[in-house]
Amino acid sequence: MDNTNCSVNTENLMFDKTAFNEVVKNLECFAETDNMDRAMLILPDGTMYSGDAEKDTRVVDHREVLEPYFDAVGHPEINRYEGDMWNKIRSVGIMVIAPEASSVILPTNLTDKQIEISLYYIDSGYNVEPEDMVNNIKEYTERE
Secondary structure (H helix, E strand, O other), X not given: OOOOOOOOOOOOOOOOHHHHHHHHOOOOOOEEEOOOOOOOEEOOOOOEEEOEOHHHOEOOOHHHHHHHHHHHOOOOOOOOOOOOHHHHHHHOOOXXXXXXXXXXXXXXXOOHHHHHHHHHXXXXXXXXXXXXXXXXXXXXXXXX
């Protein structure tokens, strides 16, 4: 895939999957999923996670995963009380989905896998933020 003239940056070197796996390994009701309509987090490698219990009811909050993750990688200051938390989450390449609100927050630097997945949410009518990235994604994928 040639991404030399793409305004969507496909390099992401800041996410620590080992630390993430360590944080989530014992988290009840948080597991990998292949159901894009139930995913709540999408990692840079395209792995999707759901925080669902039975009958598609989400019981795990994004912060229950993300705050311990930032603690594990040495950034305990990134938490719900820090005003810029969501932008910092975006900066490490985690894609955040709120299925119940049909809302998606894209990471600052999308990987190729996340670009593919984000098209599903765009085409399904989800509210995708930041909005200006939607056209970049569409243009990028049309060039291929």
